[in-house]
Amino acid sequence: MRALRFTRFWQATAWLLLAAVVLMSLIPGPPSPPVLTWDKSQHAFSWGLLAWWFLQAWEGRRPVGWCLFLLAAAALVELLQGTTGYRVADSLDMLANTVGLVIGLMLWYTPIGGTFHWMEHWVFGRPYQ
Numbered sequence: 001m002r003a004l005r006f007t008r009f010w011q012a013t014a015w016l017l018l019a020a021v022v023l024m025s026l027i028p029g030p031p032s033p034p035v036l037t038w039d040k041s042q043h044a045f046s047w048g049l050l051a052w053w054f055l056q057a058w059e060g061r062r063p064v065g066w067c068l069f070l071l072a073a074a075a076l077v078e079l080l081q082g083t084t085g086y087r088v089a090d091s092l093d094m095l096a097n098t099v100g101l102v103i104g105l106m107l108w109y110t111p112i113g114g115t116f117h118w119m120e121h122w123v124f125g126r127p128y129q
Contacts, residue, residue, distance in 0.1 A: 003059065005120050010057035017053055018073065021046045025077045028086045043093050044100035047074055051104025056116045063108065067101050074101070 024030045054066045074097035082089030
């Protein structure tokens with residue numbers, strides 16, 4: 001597979017997504033999404049999306065390392081929630097985060113893991129391999 005053309009864009013977006021998840025996890029009253037209304041599904045989706053995005057942005061380099069980094073970030077967020085006074089640290093949330101990370105890692109190993117390559121080819125006509 002060829003290297004991504006806009007690697008810095010994908011990587012910057014990954015960091016912005018992580019910042020958004022951390023922010024939404026730590027503010028007092030996050031907005032309720034119209035879908036995925038079950039709290040644990042929101043956790044799994046958010047951290048799964050992050051894993052899938054990070055692995056694509058870094059083109060699969062060190063997939064386990066990135067997942068461990070994201071797992072540590074998720075654990076830190078849960079710990080910080082417990083210190084806020086208006087959020088609660090929950091071990092079931094951490095389990096949902098972990099399930100999401102595993103799903104994101106597994107999706108990266110499927111054809112869906114090449115979405116960024118496909119998008120660059122579709123939008124810019126770059127040869128896709």
